[in-house]
Amino acid sequence: MRPFTYERVTDARAAVAAASRPGAKFISGGTNLLDLMKLEIERPAHLVDISRLPLGTIEELPDGGVRIGAQTANSDVAADARVRTAYPVLSEALVAGAPGQLRNMASVGGNLLQRTRCPYFYYTDSGCNKRDPGSGCDAIGGFNRTHAILGASDACIATHPSDMAVAMTALEARIELLDADGSVRTVAIGDFYRLPGDTPHIETVLRPGEMITGVVLPPPPPGGQLYRKIRDRASYEFALVSVAVVVSTDAGTGADRGTATDGDTVADARVAFGGVAHKPWRSLAAEDSLRERPATMATYRAAAEAAMRDAVGQGGNDFKIELARRTLCRTLDEAARASRAG
Numbered sequence: 001m002r003p004f005t006y007e008r009v010t011d012a013r014a015a016v017a018a019a020s021r022p023g024a025k026f027i028s029g030g031t032n033l034l035d036l037m038k039l040e041i042e043r044p045a046h047l048v049d050i051s052r053l054p055l056g057t058i059e060e061l062p063d064g065g066v067r068i069g070a071q072t073a074n075s076d077v078a079a080d081a082r083v084r085t086a087y088p089v090l091s092e093a094l095v096a097g098a099p100g101q102l103r104n105m106a107s108v109g110g111n112l113l114q115r116t117r118c119p120y121f122y123y124t125d126s127g128c129n130k131r132d133p134g135s136g137c138d139a140i141g142g143f144n145r146t147h148a149i150l151g152a153s154d155a156c157i158a159t160h161p162s163d164m165a166v167a168m169t170a171l172e173a174r175i176e177l178l179d180a181d182g183s184v185r186t187v188a189i190g191d192f193y194r195l196p197g198d199t200p201h202i203e204t205v206l207r208p209g210e211m212i213t214g215v216v217l218p219p220p221p222p223g224g225q226l227y228r229k230i231r232d233r234a235s236y237e238f239a240l241v242s243v244a245v246v247v248s249t250d251a252g253t254g255a256d257r258g259t260a261t262d263g264d265t266v267a268d269a270r271v272a273f274g275g276v277a278h279k280p281w282r283s284l285a286a287e288d289s290l291r292e293r294p295a296t297m298a299t300y301r302a303a304a305e306a307a308m309r310d311a312v313g314q315g316g317n318d319f320k321i322e323l324a325r326r327t328l329c330r331t332l333d334e335a336a337r338a339s340r341a342g
């Protein structure tokens with residue numbers, strides 16, 4: 001690890017001021033950054049420790065939404081009674097995202113900004129445009145079982161690793177940012193992450209020195225919410241495919257209530273995938289194909305086809321396309337049943 005200087009700040013404006021130093025970087029839980037520093041993939045000259053900022057609370061908002069401070073531990077968000085009741089998809093995603101030790105250390109802001117787990121990104125002898133722009137992408141034509149099937153480019157086929165961000169995408173979260181000049185802005189999570197294009201090393205729309213201060217969840221959408229994560233093992237593993245859905249249904253007359261959704265209609269739906277793209281992947285095509293359609297497996301299958309219409313495999317990850325379709329169908333069916341039960 002290369003030498004660096006360190007300071008701990010207790011005030012948000014002092015934090016962004018400190019981050020204006022050349023080579024400065026924020027650190028909170030350090031669950032990803034420290035590994036990257038040991039490998040010298042990240043080489044900050046100065047660390048600004050923001051873990052003690054007073055940004056660790058969850059507040060109810062007058063409109064019925066919730067604001068989660070950026071320094072709130074993932075475990076605290078997952079366990080919060082308001083989150084579990086009104087935003088269960090978020091709680092489920094956090095629990096699926098990491099074991100307890102990591103959830104206790106990891107902050108919400110850090111979770112949003114964690115880097116890809118593409119193995120070539122961490123193997124510093126390989127070509128990787130994200131780590132070393134212009135050095136190529138050894139995942140293309142290499143071991144790419146875990147890589148993207150949507151939104152990839154010739155420069156990078158990595159996926160975003162966060163589960164939490166996928167649920168937040170389905171919940172249409174907004175991210176609060178504090179700039180180095182003291183100005184504040186909020187960005188919809190759907191606009192926060194970038195696709196790789198020719199610049200995969202630039203992953204978000206964050207400006208230099210800008211800091212995440214919180215995440216605002218709009219009032220909970222009606223219907224059932226569900227997060228499903230498919231991975232190679234049950235713990236300490238990232239998603240091959242994950243799905244966050246919110247589904248509301250209108251009950252059909254004469255339906256056999258309580259045992260099936262026969263006769264019900266999908267009133268509204270939100271669909272976001274993880275493990276398939278460089279960013280949490282909202283599928284508006286799937287949502288459009290669900291609205292006002294019968295809540296049946298045939299409808300879910302059509303939505304899955306729509307969601308994966310532009311999917312492209314890289315050889316080792318071709319299986320993900322069908323896995324994503326099947327995961328979406330199952331998750332929609334379960335969420336629709338939860339919607340009717342609610």
Ligand code: SF4
Pocket residue numbers: 116118119120121127128129130131136137138139140155156157158200
């Ligand atoms: Fe690097 Fe992206 Fe290629 Fe992985 S997929 S080797 S992160 S450029």
